[in-house]
Each structure stands twice: as C-alpha cells, then as structure tokens.
Amino acid sequence: MNKQLITFWLTCLLPFTLLAQQQAVPTPQWRPVYHFTPPKNWTNDPNGLIYLDGVYHLYYQHNPFENKWGHMSWGHATSTDLLNWKHLPVAIPEIVTKDTITSIFSGCAVLDKNNTSGFGTNGKAPLVAIYTADLPKQQRETQCVAFSNDGGLTFTNYAGNPVLDLQKKDFRDPSVIWMEEQQQWVMVVALPTEHKLQFYGSKDLKKWDLLSEFGNEGDTRKIWECPSLTPLYVDGDPSKKKWLIMISSGNQDAATGMQYFTGDFDGKTFRNDNPPAHQQFVDYGRTFYAAIPYNNLPDGRQTMLGWLMPFQTETYPWRGQMSIARDLLLKSTPEGVRLYQQPSSVLHASLEKLPAAKKLVKNGLEIDSKEIPFGKGGSFNSNANWIDVTFTPGSGDEFGLKIGQNSVDKTQTVIGYNKARNELYIANEKGVVADKVTVKPSEGKIRLQVLFDKSSVEVFVNGGERVLTTLVFPAEKATGWSVFAANGKVMVDTLKVWDLSR
Incomplete structure (x- = not known):
C-alpha cells in the first residue's frame, strides 16, 4: 500500500478521524x-491468499489496536464458502x-509441497509467507x-531475513508462484516510483536471483504496487495459455485503481x-485496489480478492472491507485478449442453497418512463441484495436500478445506463x-x-x-429499491434477486 497515499489521507481526513474518535458512534447500517470486514479496527490490502484442505485463508493488512492505518500486521480469517468468515x-x-x-506490509503465501525451503517438520509441507518488511526509521523496504x-495459524520469521534488500525506500509487495517446468519459484515485486516490476527466481525461497524487469508501459501516471503474475487459458483452451499481470496504480483520472x-x-x-x-483497467x-489471486486453488481456477478503499466516510468499530471473490477469465474479443471477471462460482453455489423466501424472480417486465419498486414490507429491503438483471434497451433514454432509497427525503443511489453515451x-x-x-x-442487451x-x-x-465498484453510505432507513426507465420504454428480460441479510 502506498505510504504517500496513506499520508495524504491522514492529513486531509484528520478532522473526520478526530471527530469519529471523539464520537465513536457505531455504524451497523454500513457493516x-x-x-469481509474485521470485527474491529483498520484493514487494507489482502495478503497471503491461499487455499488449504478445503479452506480459504485470507490474511490482510491490519491495525490490531486502532481504527486507522498503523501498526501494520497480518490479520487472519478463514472460510469454506467465501461468504462466511471465521x-x-x-x-x-x-x-x-x-x-x-x-x-509487516503486503505479500503472498505459498504451500511448499516439496519442502524446498527446509522449513517443514515431520514430513509436512510448510506454509511460507513472503512479505515486505517496512522499516520507517531507516526509510527502507526489504523482502x-x-x-x-x-x-x-502462527508464523516464525526466518533467521536469515531479509532475503532481498536493494537498500531502497520503495520496493515492495512480493507475489510468488511455483513454475513446474523450470522447477523454481518466481517472484514479481514492484519498484513503485520507477514504474517497474522485477522478476526473481529461487530454488528454496531464500536465495533469489534477478531474472528480468518489466515496466514503463501502460499507465505510468501513478506509482506501481501490489503486482501479481497469473497463468490463464484464453477461452478456457489449454492450447492458448497467456499470463496476466495486475498492478495497483492510477485508474483513469480517479485517485486509485x-x-x-x-x-x-x-x-x-x-x-x-x-x-x-x-x-487496460x-x-x-x-x-x-490491491487485488491479488489465491494460490493453490484446485482445477486451475484463478480467483482474486481486492480491498475496497473506504474514502472519507468513517465507519466504526471497523474501517475497510474486501471485495467479493472474483473468478478471472481471459477471452478473445475483436480488440484482442481481454480480462473478464465474475463473482466466484463458489458464491453462486451458496446462492442456490438459499431458501425460496430469499429469492425473487421476475421475467418479461416492460417499464415505460417510470420506476417499479420492490421489497416494500418484504425480506428484500435489507440493503444486502445480489441482483442479476438483463435489459433490452428500447426507446428509453436511461434505465437501471435505484437502490438505498429513502421515501422520506427521496435520497437514493442510481445505477444507470445512458443509451446515447453507452455509459x-x-x-x-x-x-x-x-x-x-x-x-x-x-x-442487444445490457446485463x-x-x-x-x-x-x-x-x-x-x-x-x-467491465466492472465498476464503489462505496455508498445510505441513511439507516434508506432500504428501498426499484428498476426504472426514463423517457421511454425498456424491457426487463430477467430479474433475479437474492436477499443475503441474516
């Protein structure tokens, strides 16, 4: 995570932070x-994502003491369904x-199945975390x-640390995979201010040799950090293997991405x-921000988690949350190979297990210059919904969803599609x-x-x-939602809603 960005937040948002500390008002309506959110206190980047014996492990940047950035450590949670966390x-x-x-800054975790590191005991494969150690007093980052x-559950730091030290202030966020053909570990790590990635190879996770560099391509308007390197089959075809590099940096003209x-x-x-x-974004x-894929998933699946940056609005007693788990796919398009993302298939399986009272289905609904509300007095007005809707654009200028609606002050969040702008x-x-x-x-459709x-x-x-993610902060009683069309007709081909409130 960019320390300069954190410093900017702490400076610009200090009044909000002090106010929240003075009031310490719980905000359960936004939990x-x-x-995923921690029970309390600050979280940012996901770290060390790994799947072990049917369990998804999430390590994450965490301040165990306060509801603001600082005292960076690796928090820990586990899940069997990517929906409920221990x-x-x-x-x-x-x-x-x-x-x-x-x-203890960001990094990854690998299962050392062959005990190449020698860290394993009693014939068992050790779990090895590779992370950035940030030394603020020395103005240095090492791996x-x-x-x-x-x-x-617990980790022992290697006595020979650091395993990589370039004597640099900004050098961080290692991501490591095992490459079977080369019989070695490969690390990708960022030189943020230089807009570069470095690739290192190792036989034992301890001694690392520089292989190559890649950088100063794509978007270089802001720093590069939190890289990952992931193999994927284009269109699911094993004969068309490509590699995906993801980097956290500037996204269009927004602050981060x-x-x-x-x-x-x-x-x-x-x-x-x-x-x-x-x-490409x-x-x-x-x-x-800061999304990385899971290691050690079965069946060649590639699934990632990202951090949803909390903006200036304070939440209490926690701050920060993770995205939903997203499956990664590469598809052929007329423009070339492109990244597609879907909510994890594991999550879809959980949806199908919900009782009938938690599901809503409407098909073939025509809307003409109005909105049609749902969820009034029912179980779907919880602001914890999963909505899957397909529109056929008609004569309407705009259409979409309105969520977090308040019938008293008329506030709402609009997820709209403008037909003229394709936006x-x-x-x-x-x-x-x-x-x-x-x-x-x-x-001819928008889903x-x-x-x-x-x-x-x-x-x-x-x-x-395309994926568009943001945060909203509706009032406590703003829980209505509807579908709408403006200045003409639109057809709702299918509307499926799941209520995930508990």
Missing part, C-alpha cells in the same frame, strides 16, 4: 453482510525492538519470509501482447456521479450483476466485460 488471531504481528519497528507448520497486462512469460521474461502505450471504480454510471446518495464506464450492449452490501456496490456488466 457489510457478505463482504476470525482468527493476528498471524504475523509487527516487530518492535528497542532499536526499530518493522511493519522477508516467515513459515508456518500449524496450518497458517488497477491496470492489467496480458502476454507471454517463459519463466524469465514477460512480453506484453500490446503496444507499450496501451492501457481491472475495475473502473475509485475504490477497488454505465453510479450516482451516489448525494446525486454525485463519480464512477462511470463506457460499455456497449452485448447482443447487470449488482452486488449491493450495505455500503459497497460491485457492478459486473455483460458477464464481467
């Missing part, structure tokens, strides 16, 4: 139901000595490892599919449009998968061709 004690706490403080032989590259990687060098100036909202936009409860993306109908969870909104358009 997500099916997106909170566990801090796994890797910050290191405090009389001489210095070492913050370190820690290992666990109790299933990831993520970009991606597709290309070839031979175990040493990455070659971009596109010209250096070409830019993971999410077109302002809040999605999906989100107007928050104050009527401000801060998030939008251009996307054309697919086969929106809207995951609204108290204060987060993730919108997957046309099967994940």
Whole structure:
C-alpha cells in the first residue's frame, strides 16, 4: 500500500478521524453482510491468499489496536464458502525492538509441497509467507519470509531475513508462484516510483536471483504496487495459455485503481501482447485496489480478492472491507485478449442453497418512463441484495436500478445506463456521479450483476466485460429499491434477486 497515499489521507481526513474518535458512534447500517470486514479496527490490502484442505485463508493488512492505518500486521480469517468468515488471531504481528519497528506490509503465501525451503517438520509441507518488511526509521523496504507448520495459524520469521534488500525506500509487495517446468519459484515485486516490476527466481525461497524487469508501459501516471503474475487459458483452451499481470496504480483520472497486462512469460521474461502505450483497467471504480489471486486453488481456477478503499466516510468499530471473490477469465474479443471477471462460482453455489423466501424472480417486465419498486414490507429491503438483471434497451433514454432509497427525503443511489453515451454510471446518495464506464450492449442487451452490501456496490456488466465498484453510505432507513426507465420504454428480460441479510 502506498505510504504517500496513506499520508495524504491522514492529513486531509484528520478532522473526520478526530471527530469519529471523539464520537465513536457505531455504524451497523454500513457493516457489510457478505463482504469481509474485521470485527474491529483498520484493514487494507489482502495478503497471503491461499487455499488449504478445503479452506480459504485470507490474511490482510491490519491495525490490531486502532481504527486507522498503523501498526501494520497480518490479520487472519478463514472460510469454506467465501461468504462466511471465521476470525482468527493476528498471524504475523509487527516487530518492535528497542532499536526499530518493522511493519509487516503486503505479500503472498505459498504451500511448499516439496519442502524446498527446509522449513517443514515431520514430513509436512510448510506454509511460507513472503512479505515486505517496512522499516520507517531507516526509510527502507526489504523482502522477508516467515513459515508456518500449524496450518497458517502462527508464523516464525526466518533467521536469515531479509532475503532481498536493494537498500531502497520503495520496493515492495512480493507475489510468488511455483513454475513446474523450470522447477523454481518466481517472484514479481514492484519498484513503485520507477514504474517497474522485477522478476526473481529461487530454488528454496531464500536465495533469489534477478531474472528480468518489466515496466514503463501502460499507465505510468501513478506509482506501481501490489503486482501479481497469473497463468490463464484464453477461452478456457489449454492450447492458448497467456499470463496476466495486475498492478495497483492510477485508474483513469480517479485517485486509485488497477491496470492489467496480458502476454507471454517463459519463466524469465514477460512480453506484453500490446503496444507499450496501451492501457487496460481491472475495475473502473475509485475504490477497488490491491487485488491479488489465491494460490493453490484446485482445477486451475484463478480467483482474486481486492480491498475496497473506504474514502472519507468513517465507519466504526471497523474501517475497510474486501471485495467479493472474483473468478478471472481471459477471452478473445475483436480488440484482442481481454480480462473478464465474475463473482466466484463458489458464491453462486451458496446462492442456490438459499431458501425460496430469499429469492425473487421476475421475467418479461416492460417499464415505460417510470420506476417499479420492490421489497416494500418484504425480506428484500435489507440493503444486502445480489441482483442479476438483463435489459433490452428500447426507446428509453436511461434505465437501471435505484437502490438505498429513502421515501422520506427521496435520497437514493442510481445505477444507470445512458443509451446515447453507452455509459454505465453510479450516482451516489448525494446525486454525485463519480464512477462511470463506457460499455456497449452485448447482443442487444445490457446485463447487470449488482452486488449491493450495505455500503459497497460491485457492478459486473455483460458477464464481467467491465466492472465498476464503489462505496455508498445510505441513511439507516434508506432500504428501498426499484428498476426504472426514463423517457421511454425498456424491457426487463430477467430479474433475479437474492436477499443475503441474516
């Protein structure tokens, strides 16, 4: 996570922070139901995502002491369905000595199945975390490892740390995978201010040799950090293997965001599919950041989690949340290979298990210059809904959904599609449009998968061709929602809604 950005927040948002500390008013109306949040205190980047024996482990940047950034450590939670999470004690706490403080910044975790590191005991494969150690007093970031032989509950820092030290102030966020053909580990790590990634190879997770560099392509307006390197089959075809690089950096003109590259990687060098100036973005909202994929998933699945940056609005007693788990796909398009994202198939399986009273289905609904409300007096007015709706545009200028509606003061959040501009936009409860993306109908239709969870909104358009994520903060009683069309007709082909309130 960019320390400069954090400093900016702490400076600009100090009045909000002090006010929240003085009042300490709980905000349960904004606590997500099916997106991860810690029980209390600050969280940012997901770390060490790994799947072990049917359990998804989420480590995350965490301040165990306060509801603001600081004392960076690895928090820990687990899940069997990516929907319900078990909170566990801090796994890797910050290191405090009389001489210095070492913050445990972002990184990854791998299962060392062959015990290449020698950290395993009793014939068991160790879990190895690779993370950035931030030394604020020395103005230096290094890469370190820690290992666990109790299933990831506790970690022991390697006595030979750091395993990589370039004597640099900004050098962070290692992501490591095992490459079977080369029989070695490969790390990608960021040089943020230089807009570069470095690739390193290792046989034992301890000694790392520089393989190559990639950088100064795509969007270079802001720093590069939190990289990942992921193999994917284009269109699901094993004969068409490509590599996906994702980097957190500047997204359009927004404050933060993520970009991606597709290309070839031979175990040493990455070659971009596109010209250096070409830019591609993971999410077109302002809040999605620092996403990384899970390691060790079965069946070649690639699924990621990201952090939803909390803006200036204070929540208490926690601050920060994760995105929903997203499956990653590469698809052939007329423009070339492109990244598509879908809510995890594991989550879809959970939806199907919900009772009938938690499901709503409407088909073939024509709307003419009005809105049709749902959920009044029912179980769907909880602001914790999963909505899957497909529109056939007609004569209407705009259409979409209105959520978080308050019948008293008429506030609402609008997820709208403007037909003339081919633009999906989100107007928050104050009527401000801060998030939008251009996307054309697919086969004459616009499909929106809207995951609204108290204060987060993730919108997957046309099967994940584009994703737009933001945060909203509706009033406590603003729980109505509706579908709408403006200045003409639109057809709602299918509308499926799941109520995920508990």
